[in-house]
Amino acid sequence: MDRRTACWALVVCLAGIAAAQPGAGQRAGTITGHVFDAVHAVPIEYANVVLYSLPDSAQVTGAVTDKKGAFRLAGVKSGRYYIEASFIGYGDKVVKEVEVAGTAPVELGRIDLQQKTVPVPGVEVTAERPIVSYEVDKKVVDVSRLPGAASGTAVDALRNVPSLRVDIEDNVTLRGSSNFKVLIDGKPTLLGPSEVLKQTAAVMIDKIEIITNPSAKYEPDGDAGIINIVLKRRKGRGASALVNASADPRGASGSTLLSLRRGIASMYAGGSVLGFKSDWNHRYDSRIFVVDDTFLTVDSGIGRGDRKLGDARAGLELSLGPRDKVGFSGRLGGSNGFTWGGSDVIEQHTPGDSSRHYRTDFSSRSTRSFYFVTADYEHLFDTTGHKFIATAYVVDNEAGYTSSHVDFALTGTDTTGGRRTDKPGPTRRATLDLGYTLPTGKKDKLEAGFQSRLEGTGQDYRIYQYDTTARTWDLDARSSHPYVTEQQIYSLYATYTWNWRKLGIQPGIRGEYGTRLVKVTDTDSAWPLRRWDYFPSLHASYDLGSGRQVMASYSRRIDRPDMSYLRPFEVWSDEHSADVGNPELKPSYTNSWEAGGELPLGAGYLSSEVYHRVKSDLFQWVPAMYTGDTSAVLYTAQNVGRDYSTGVELSANLMPYKWLSAYLAGDIYYYCEEGKLFGQDLSRRILTWSSSANVSVTARTNTQFALSGYFTGPTVSATGRADGWLSTDFAVKQSLLKTEKSKAANRLFGIVV
Numbered sequence: 001m002d003r004r005t006a007c008w009a010l011v012v013c014l015a016g017i018a019a020a021q022p023g024a025g026q027r028a029g030t031i032t033g034h035v036f037d038a039v040h041a042v043p044i045e046y047a048n049v050v051l052y053s054l055p056d057s058a059q060v061t062g063a064v065t066d067k068k069g070a071f072r073l074a075g076v077k078s079g080r081y082y083i084e085a086s087f088i089g090y091g092d093k094v095v096k097e098v099e100v101a102g103t104a105p106v107e108l109g110r111i112d113l114q115q116k117t118v119p120v121p122g123v124e125v126t127a128e129r130p131i132v133s134y135e136v137d138k139k140v141v142d143v144s145r146l147p148g149a150a151s152g153t154a155v156d157a158l159r160n161v162p163s164l165r166v167d168i169e170d171n172v173t174l175r176g177s178s179n180f181k182v183l184i185d186g187k188p189t190l191l192g193p194s195e196v197l198k199q200t201a202a203v204m205i206d207k208i209e210i211i212t213n214p215s216a217k218y219e220p221d222g223d224a225g226i227i228n229i230v231l232k233r234r235k236g237r238g239a240s241a242l243v244n245a246s247a248d249p250r251g252a253s254g255s256t257l258l259s260l261r262r263g264i265a266s267m268y269a270g271g272s273v274l275g276f277k278s279d280w281n282h283r284y285d286s287r288i289f290v291v292d293d294t295f296l297t298v299d300s301g302i303g304r305g306d307r308k309l310g311d312a313r314a315g316l317e318l319s320l321g322p323r324d325k326v327g328f329s330g331r332l333g334g335s336n337g338f339t340w341g342g343s344d345v346i347e348q349h350t351p352g353d354s355s356r357h358y359r360t361d362f363s364s365r366s367t368r369s370f371y372f373v374t375a376d377y378e379h380l381f382d383t384t385g386h387k388f389i390a391t392a393y394v395v396d397n398e399a400g401y402t403s404s405h406v407d408f409a410l411t412g413t414d415t416t417g418g419r420r421t422d423k424p425g426p427t428r429r430a431t432l433d434l435g436y437t438l439p440t441g442k443k444d445k446l447e448a449g450f451q452s453r454l455e456g457t458g459q460d461y462r463i464y465q466y467d468t469t470a471r472t473w474d475l476d477a478r479s480s481h482p483y484v485t486e487q488q489i490y491s492l493y494a495t496y497t498w499n500w501r502k503l504g505i506q507p508g509i510r511g512e513y514g515t516r517l518v519k520v521t522d523t524d525s526a527w528p529l530r531r532w533d534y535f536p537s538l539h540a541s542y543d544l545g546s547g548r549q550v551m552a553s554y555s556r557r558i559d560r561p562d563m564s565y566l567r568p569f570e571v572w573s574d575e576h577s578a579d580v581g582n583p584e585l586k587p588s589y590t591n592s593w594e595a596g597g598e599l600p601l602g603a604g605y606l607s608s609e610v611y612h613r614v615k616s617d618l619f620q621w622v623p624a625m626y627t628g629d630t631s632a633v634l635y636t637a638q639n640v641g642r643d644y645s646t647g648v649e650l651s652a653n654l655m656p657y658k659w660l661s662a663y664l665a666g667d668i669y670y671y672c673e674e675g676k677l678f679g680q681d682l683s684r685r686i687l688t689w690s691s692s693a694n695v696s697v698t699a700r701t702n703t704q705f706a707l708s709g710y711f712t713g714p715t716v717s718a719t720g721r722a723d724g725w726l727s728t729d730f731a732v733k734q735s736l737l738k739t740e741k742s743k744a745a746n747r748l749f750g751i752v753v
Helices: 003-020 193-198 740-748
Strands: 028-037 048-053 059-064 070-077 079-086 093-100 106-113 118-120 123-125 132-135 138-142 164-166 172-174 181-184 205-211 226-231 238-248 251-262 265-290 293-319 324-350 355-380 387-408 415-422 425-439 445-460 462-467 472-475 482-500 503-520 525-545 548-559 570-574 577-580 588-601 604-626 629-657 660-674 684-698 703-712 715-717 720-722 725-734
Touching (some): 048 070, 059 070, 079 106, 193 226, 415 570
Antiparallel strands (some): 028 070, 164 172, 238 251, 265 293, 355 387, 503 525, 570 577, 660 684, 703 725
């Protein structure tokens, strides 16, 4: 053996000996934590805690918790892992992205397990999750606990939730305001709030988060807050499939979701279709006061709506290493809606007693196609939560809308006039979000970031007037113009979370620079705007122990007028009304204060909140008599003053028996609107309320019966008043199989009548 060969042999032997020594070349660390009952906040003894390696999911080691719910995993080599905690009667909990670096100990803190149904021969123990649960800064609606929403939309899932009102035409308001932001999986869409909720099938929703006082890290748009729709995603390891079909007298829906996890890759793909119909009766009374004249309109009639929608989505997530992962996802879909109906209209002037009585038929059709593409990147600097994230996404929405209003004589079928509106146009948005999180203590952290968004919207208005002599539709050049709005917003934000004993405080600040341009393209008229804005926030909570806590918060938000409010030319939607926007309209600002608390009641809870909201530079459509035509009304977009809302919300989730649960909610608030326009006092005041109840009974056959009721009081605005109304729903949900062994089959089918 020559010298070189002997040296290599010695090196190999030494390396083998070193590798065989415990801890040699690979220092070992420890992982510790505690396992608790999520509802009762008590430690769980004898819970299993298992450590798996990434990316191959191989089992490394495990432990059992002691009387204090504590566990310790020792001798863990440096690397990237995940932990699964489990105990009989509870759902498994997975802690992702656990990284061990050398001998540094890793403290996971508290791991909460949720109770679940567990089969025991001859005995079945059930613990129901509440329909609505409360976290420090939001309410969380568990959509799976709403059998009546299985064949509907997100609107059906929100009918009985505190803070929200749904009117008879499925329009949603949050604490009396229709101006709130809707996110899907934390990302904004290009649709109006109620429209997003109406076009999202409930069967594809995992949960809905309601954030009435968002912190500075959220975009400040929407003066009433944020509703975040979290869609169903893949769960667990390996492959899985979910198929759902449901029907009720309103319509039918179906959905599918396929997922696969292999090695470093996680993938999912799915889609949904939904069709539903609605019918309603309506009556609208309006009064317009001018000098020496009052114009009264009474409009009563019926309507029907028919809507179909569908979407497909897919996603891929890759683990690039112990500290880096990247994800890509996309969603595309479309909708088609048709509405029609008729009205009996009476118009009257006083004094003078001149009046007009006629019939009108209306119809509208809307079409929409959209796609959404997003890319995410995350880098972990260590295992303490020190990280950097980047998200970029593009949204494109192509929409078309056609409507017609035709007037008829009170007797006979002669057409006395009509208007038809066509307004197709795209809406696009591109966004870049950069976020950085720096832990400064066990529970303290600094979060900061940069956000930019570019938005563009266009519509090509074509308004046609019916010629009763020639019986043709002629283009109305006054109301037919293409116009666009463009907006750029650049933001910096920072929040700091500080905890001392049982007290937690999170101040935040956000600064924005924005530009806006409104342009009528066939006249070269343009209205530019540039402005700086700031948005502070403050959240605080105090833990009273045993699941009891109190919370308080403040935030400042903005309501930016959309393109319909900014449209600078006059549009006649029918023979008797026209509207014109205001390209110089100022945004509205809202300052909001909240305080509340939560008290456990056995397996349920009692919660209450008090809030006060002040909105300045309020803008609305304001009616007035059309100059030169006393039978027509002109609506103009104006900043009319300010409004106040002060209210109290109460809710309780009661589960006295394993087969019976009840969710009760109610709110009462005082609303005041103050302002003057054109010398008129627009002030309005009202004390109003709403209440809801949802009672669910589960029979031995695994059949669930749900009865819900909703009552809302009257509402007012600067331009009108709406009366209160009552609605009830009854639903039956039947699982095909009832044992734990058949749980996978139960997930594949759903029947709701």
